[in-house]
Amino acid sequence: MHQTFSAALEMNLLHANQTGADHNRAHFDQWGITCLNIMSSPGAGKTVLLERTLTALQPELAIAVIEGDMTTELDAERLRRSGSPVLAINTGRACHLDAQMVAGSLHVLATQYQPQSFDLVLVENVGNLVCPAEFEVGEHAKVALLSLTEGEDKPLKYPIMFREADCVLLTKLDLAPHLDLDLNQVIANVRQVNAQATILPLSGKTGVGMDAWYDWVRSQVQANSAGASPCYSPHPKSLSQSGRGTSNSPSPGLGEGVGG
Amino acid sequence: MHEVDMTKALIQTLQDWWQAQPDMPEIRAVHLTIGQFTCVEPASLQFAFAAQTQDTELAGVALRIHETSLIAYCHSCQQEYRPAIGQQYACPTCHAPLDDIRSGRELKIDHIEYRQPASVARESSRPVSPS
Ligand SMILES: Nc1nc2c(ncn2[C@@H]2O[C@H](COP(=O)(O)OP(=O)(O)OP(=O)(O)O)[C@@H](O)[C@H]2O)c(=O)[nH]1
Ligand SMILES: [Mg+2]
Ligand SMILES: [Zn+2]
Ligand SMILES: [Zn+2]
Numbered sequence A: 001m002h003q004t005f006s007a008a009l010e011m012n013l014l015h016a017n018q019t020g021a022d023h024n025r026a027h028f029d030q031w032g033i034t035c036l037n038i039m040s041s042p043g044a045g046k047t048v049l050l051e052r053t054l055t056a057l058q059p060e061l062a063i064a065v066i067e068g069d070m071t072t073e074l075d076a077e078r079l080r081r082s083g084s085p086v087l088a089i090n091t092g093r094a095c096h097l098d099a100q101m102v103a104g105s106l107h108v109l110a111t112q113y114q115p116q117s118f119d120l121v122l123v124e125n126v127g128n129l130v131c132p133a134e135f136e137v138g139e140h141a142k143v144a145l146l147s148l149t150e151g152e153d154k155p156l157k158y159p160i161m162f163r164e165a166d167c168v169l170l171t172k173l174d175l176a177p178h179l180d181l182d183l184n185q186v187i188a189n190v191r192q193v194n195a196q197a198t199i200l201p202l203s204g205k206t207g208v209g210m211d212a213w214y215d216w217v218r219s220q221v222q223a224n225s226a227g228a229s230p231c232y233s234p235h236p237k238s239l240s241q242s243g244r245g246t247s248n249s250p251s252p253g254l255g256e257g258v259g260g
Numbered sequence B: 001m002h003e004v005d006m007t008k009a010l011i012q013t014l015q016d017w018w019q020a021q022p023d024m025p026e027i028r029a030v031h032l033t034i035g036q037f038t039c040v041e042p043a044s045l046q047f048a049f050a051a052q053t054q055d056t057e058l059a060g061v062a063l064r065i066h067e068t069s070l071i072a073y074c075h076s077c078q079q080e081y082r083p084a085i086g087q088q089y090a091c092p093t094c095h096a097p098l099d100d101i102r103s104g105r106e107l108k109i110d111h112i113e114y115r116q117p118a119s120v121a122r123e124s125s126r127p128v129s130p131s
């Protein structure tokens, strides 16, 4: 005789990704790095924002970029001119970055660079307004870009990314005079889904509004380094095997694939 | 598109569960709760699940998706409301921004329905219907 049974799992569908993201974040914390996940629809201005940000903040912060927008190698090439390391992820046809992809970049960071020497990692996600916000990669904060050319209703039509964002950048502000658009309405629409986010209108082209963005980035780095626990290691066992991690040895344990 | 990846994770979870069972039960169905306020399209999930399980030991397992609608809670008005997705998320009474979400964000594997001989039924398992 057979019986039908029910086994409760009560598990999140994104559980594996979440575990991977927590692991990546533990590495960032161990190295004293703040990680920002930069998301938007295609062409909202992520790469232009990163180019300017690298130039402006490099004198005070050591920055690496994880470039996930791989429709072409062009974005990575543009950013490499800044002199910062740019770790390109070949996303193929993926519609978002996930924790495992970023773990691969962390492995490169750990083996080919001195990860402890960086303050900030900027991740350019795949251009897509829908799902990148659901897939954490190990970031400390999420930044969503909305270009003013996209129209004021985007936060209402694609609310999840704007709800999850800690900072919303309204880009291409220089074009505002040419657009039939009410900036206050855009801000009000973002506010409907997110009461807390910092909202900053700016232009990566002219540079107007960028100073407030740099200040926000600085505040994130400061908040993180104040709360960082440098003794914590995501790989306690391998750390004890190799003695105390010396300052320029690559992270022990990363070789096993950071996803696990 | 990401439904394909999510389905991979789902299948991995099912396989892990199955392998942890001592007597290789026959999985009949897997029940998910998917919120309306997520990036997941139930139809795409069904399609990806059917495609990825065909010709495997999970072929024929039913995927039962229970959708939940978006319900928000306004703290000032101390009441729940249903935002009009795509148009209006703020509280219709006091216009406070969308704050607490009571339902609609779920992406959950709830439970597995499986069959096995009654004699090996374990304490922790709950019989649903004898057959
Ligand atoms: N006028 C104006 N154009 C901008 C601004 N920022 C970016 N652009 C232009 O918008 C286009 C897309 O900019 P990118 O920075 O490549 O956008 P992206 O978000 O990185 O795009 P993908 O990586 O393809 O998703 C380019 O032609 C930029 O020159 C801005 O502030 N003002
Ligand atoms: Mg780009
Ligand atoms: Zn690791
Ligand atoms: Zn996706």
Ligand SMILES: [Zn+2]
Pocket (backbone or CB within 6 Å): B074, B075, B076, B077, B078, B091, B092, B093, B094, B095, B096
């Ligand atoms: Zn209210």
